[in-house]
Amino acid sequence: MIYPGPVAKLVEELEKLPGVGPRTAQRLAFHLLKVPKEEALALAKAIVEAREKVSHCSRCFNLAEGELCEYCSDPRRDTKVICVVERPQDIVALEKTGEHRGLYHVLGGAISPIDGIGPDDLRIRELLERVRQEGAVELIVATNPRVEGEATALYIADLFRPLGVRVTRIASGLPVGGDLEYADEITLGRALRGRREI
Amino acid sequence: MIYPGPVAKLVEELEKLPGVGPRTAQRLAFHLLKVPKEEALALAKAIVEAREKVSHCSRCFNLAEGELCEYCSDPRRDTKVICVVERPQDIVALEKTGEHRGLYHVLGGAISPIDGIGPDDLRIRELLERVRQEGAVELIVATNPRVEGEATALYIADLFRPLGVRVTRIASGLPVGGDLEYADEITLGRALRGRREI
Numbered sequence: 300m301i302y303p304g305p306v307a308k309l310v311e312e313l314e315k316l317p318g319v320g321p322r323t324a325q326r327l328a329f330h331l332l333k334v335p336k337e338e339a340l341a342l343a344k345a346i347v348e349a350r351e352k353v354s355h356c357s358r359c360f361n362l363a364e365g366e367l368c369e370y371c372s373d374p375r376r377d378t379k380v381i382c383v384v385e386r387p388q389d390i391v392a393l394e395k396t397g398e399h400r401g402l403y404h405v406l407g408g409a410i411s412p413i414d415g416i417g418p419d420d421l422r423i424r425e426l427l428e429r430v431r432q433e434g435a436v437e438l439i440v441a442t443n444p445r446v447e448g449e450a451t452a453l454y455i456a457d458l459f460r461p462l463g464v465r466v467t468r469i470a471s472g473l474p475v476g477g478d479l480e481y482a483d484e485i486t487l488g489r490a491l492r493g494r495r496e497i
Numbered sequence: 498m499i500y501p502g503p504v505a506k507l508v509e510e511l512e513k514l515p516g517v518g519p520r521t522a523q524r525l526a527f528h529l530l531k532v533p534k535e536e537a538l539a540l541a542k543a544i545v546e547a548r549e550k551v552s553h554c555s556r557c558f559n560l561a562e563g564e565l566c567e568y569c570s571d572p573r574r575d576t577k578v579i580c581v582v583e584r585p586q587d588i589v590a591l592e593k594t595g596e597h598r599g600l601y602h603v604l605g606g607a608i609s610p611i612d613g614i615g616p617d618d619l620r621i622r623e624l625l626e627r628v629r630q631e632g633a634v635e636l637i638v639a640t641n642p643r644v645e646g647e648a649t650a651l652y653i654a655d656l657f658r659p660l661g662v663r664v665t666r667i668a669s670g671l672p673v674g675g676d677l678e679y680a681d682e683i684t685l686g687r688a689l690r691g692r693r694e695i
Contacts, residue, residue: 301589301592301593302560302589303550303551303560303561303562303566303567304550304562305543305546305547305549305550305551305562306547306551306560308543308546308547309543309544309546309547311543312539312540312543313540313543315532315536315540316525316528316529316540317524317525317528318521318524323516325586325589326515326516326586327514327515328547329584329585329586330514330515331514331544331547331548332547332548332551332560332585334513336548338513339544339547339548340544340545340548341510342510342511342513342514342541342544343540343541343542343544343545344541345503345506345507345509345510345511346507346529346537346538346540346541346544347538347541348503348506348507349503349504349506349507349526349529349530349537350529350530350534350537350538351503352501352502352503353501353503353504353530362500362501362504362530363501364501364502364503368501369501386527387527387530388523388527391499391500391523394499395499
């Protein structure tokens with residue numbers, strides 16, 4: 300044994316974090332052993348509190364401290380337009396734009412046959428139920444612009460269009476500040492197809 | 498507020514870790530919210546246990562679960578040769594070589610006037626006390642081969658040589674597998690000066 304048991308255990312648990320290898324885990328462990336005790340314990344407490352107090356919104360599955368998330372419990376939001384995302388953190392990115400005044404729905408991932416994730420593994424049934432009850436008129440599908448996200452968007456469009464719900468997809472194209480010369484051909488092709496009158 | 502309070506707090510605490518910026522902290526926080534609850538709580542518990550159960554060895558200031566670290570409490574180690582290091586993790590690296598059978602002494606850093614760290618901020622007084630009591634015959638100074646580590650090594654040499662203690666310094670030179678072409682001139686200069694008969 301090279302480290303005292305509790306240190307080895309801490310390194311082991313830190314290694315489970317994404318992007319943290321053995322060396323980083325060791326560095327983080329020694330950091331946590333060196334800082335004032337209160338600082339290390341504050342992190343431990345924050346982890347416990349986040350897991351004890353935060354759960355999923357019963358309506359949209361965003362993170363929420365209570366029964367409903369801050370958007371679902373905000374009466375000023377437009378309940379007729381639902382933006383469908385893969386993960387709660389996507390909502391954070393979308394809210395920063397200030398462009399969406401409707402609600403959200405977190406699928407919990409995207410359709411990916413390779414990973415064994417089908418429509419039934421996502422919260423699509425819950426979305427169907429919700430649209431029926433709340434009478435949403437538009438679903439903005441904001442899944443990631445990758446194969447899985449596109450497949451999910453198509454699946455949702457096929458499912459909801461027959462119900463008279465408008466299903467839209469966020470635009471793909473060149474990022475603002477991007478450079479035509481360095482854009483990949485798929486992105487550039489989409490930018491061309493998605494061209495708009497100026 | 499974009500995140501529920503406890504999530505924002507978790508992100509804030511994670512950001513205090515070395516090498517963890519706002520984006521990484523957010524990614525780690527969402528990871529800890531997504532994994533099984535036991536896994537997240539296991540990390541919190543490991544932090545608490547490491548801080549509750551691990552302290553410093555009263556003799557060499559290495560990390561220790563009890564009064565003495567595993568090396569100081571090992572009767573097979575040679576108490577006459579003390580390897581002086583900056584931090585406990587340096588001991589881990591040295592132990593992997595299997596070359597040192599003596600004990601250690603952790604200074605807690607290196608002399609660095611720019612950072613306001615002088616000899617009195619390090620555990621040099623404790624080393625002096627220890628050498629007097631235990632009668633060590635050699636101090637192997639294994640501080641890092643940087644300006645601060647060299648200054649510390651020189652300070653220790655000046656302090657202990659008059660007491661009749663042999664003070665040695667770990668060798669600097671080309672790393673094994675290294676390439677002369679890409680070696681910096683200071684390292685190569687040291688490799689030349691430190692040349693040995695073959």
